[in-house]
Amino acid sequence: xxxxxxxxxxxxxxxxxxxxxxxxxxxxxxxxxxxxxxxxxxxxxxxxxxxxxxxxxxxxxxxxxxxxxxxxxxxxxxxxxxxxx
Numbered sequence: 773x774x775x776x777x778x779x780x781x782x783x784x785x786x787x788x789x790x791x792x793x794x795x796x797x798x799x800x801x802x803x804x805x806x807x808x809x810x811x812x813x814x815x816x817x818x819x820x821x822x823x824x825x826x827x828x829x830x831x832x833x834x835x836x837x838x839x840x841x842x843x844x845x846x847x848x849x850x851x852x853x854x855x856x857x
Contacts, residue, residue: 803851805844809837 809815814827814835821827827835833854844851 801841802838803841803844804836805839805847805849805851806836806853807831807833808839808844808847808849809835813837 804815808831809827810830811827812825814832815824815837817823817826818834820834831848833850836849836853839847839849
């Protein structure tokens, strides 16, 4: 019984590591883009709120979302965070 649990744990860990590697590879093809997120479609928290999906206005300069690397400026955004006030 203990051996089965050990094997199951090892298999779960191996699968998780594969998923993490896959996510990291996908993230390297993306970049943070400020000022392009639509209301409720931001990817992370800001000083105004604590979670993704809570932006209140379209294209708020302080909100960001991940976009394909190299496409941010084409979408009218910036890869640099706005200066803090």
